[in-house]
Amino acid sequence: MPTPEIELLKSRSLPMLIEEEIQRVILSGQYAPGDRINEKELTLRFGTSRGPIREALRSLESSGLIEQIPNRGVFVRKLTPEQAAQIYDVRAFLFALAGRLLAMRASEQEIATLRGFVAAMDEAIAADDTDRYLRENFALHEFIVAHAANPVLAGQYLSLIKQLQLYRARNLALVDSMQVSNREHHEMVEAIAARDPDRAQAAHMAHVMSAKRRLAANAGLS
Numbered sequence: 001m002p003t004p005e006i007e008l009l010k011s012r013s014l015p016m017l018i019e020e021e022i023q024r025v026i027l028s029g030q031y032a033p034g035d036r037i038n039e040k041e042l043t044l045r046f047g048t049s050r051g052p053i054r055e056a057l058r059s060l061e062s063s064g065l066i067e068q069i070p071n072r073g074v075f076v077r078k079l080t081p082e083q084a085a086q087i088y089d090v091r092a093f094l095f096a097l098a099g100r101l102l103a104m105r106a107s108e109q110e111i112a113t114l115r116g117f118v119a120a121m122d123e124a125i126a127a128d129d130t131d132r133y134l135r136e137n138f139a140l141h142e143f144i145v146a147h148a149a150n151p152v153l154a155g156q157y158l159s160l161i162k163q164l165q166l167y168r169a170r171n172l173a174l175v176d177s178m179q180v181s182n183r184e185h186h187e188m189v190e191a192i193a194a195r196d197p198d199r200a201q202a203a204h205m206a207h208v209m210s211a212k213r214r215l216a217a218n219a220g221l222s
Contacts, residue, residue, distance in 0.1 A: 099204030
């Protein structure tokens with residue numbers, strides 16, 4: 001009987017579907033940073049040749065999620081704390097720009113949606129529900145970037161987030177970090193609601209740099 005993966009192949013571009021599935025597995029934690037990705041296992045899983053598998057892996061490598069090491073194979077990329085910190089620096093400027101752009105054009109409905117995300121995170125903190133907090137946190141950030149009306153910014157930002165996702169999950173796991181982070185979310189959203197681009201830009205920049213400082217503290221960096 002065909003597997004669910006093979007059934008999906010009937011309606012989707014083969015390399016694209018394979019790329020999306022491998023990405024899903026990596027970001028869900030089924031593959032950990034440093035794990036080897038076996039091409040032969042993937043050909044059996046998808047019932048295809050190695051050509052589409054290799055095309056999907058090349059695309060994932062360009063996105064920064066995996067790396068090919070000569071004479072060893074393909075591995076999930078393992079960022080050093082220093083590399084993660086550098087990505088945070090770039091992410092901070094992109095997110096600050098997204099906040100500024102959204103503050104200049106946000107509708108009442110968009111503001112209501114943003115406030116809903118923040119309220120949901122307050123509830124998650126009160127219930128000590130880290131999984132829900134992380135879901136709402138990712139959704140808030142993606143909503144801001146997606147509604148900034150700049151697809152180039154959104155594409156670059158989301159690529160960085162994929163690389164940082166495991167770091168972010170680890171840093172937000174402590175309740176006190178969630179509380180600090182959500183106070184920053186409140187300020188970001190209220191700056192957007194005030195239609196104040198300068199305030200929104202500063203709040204979004206400060207939020208990412210605060211996350212970078214927590215990363216540095218957890219990793220023992222100065």
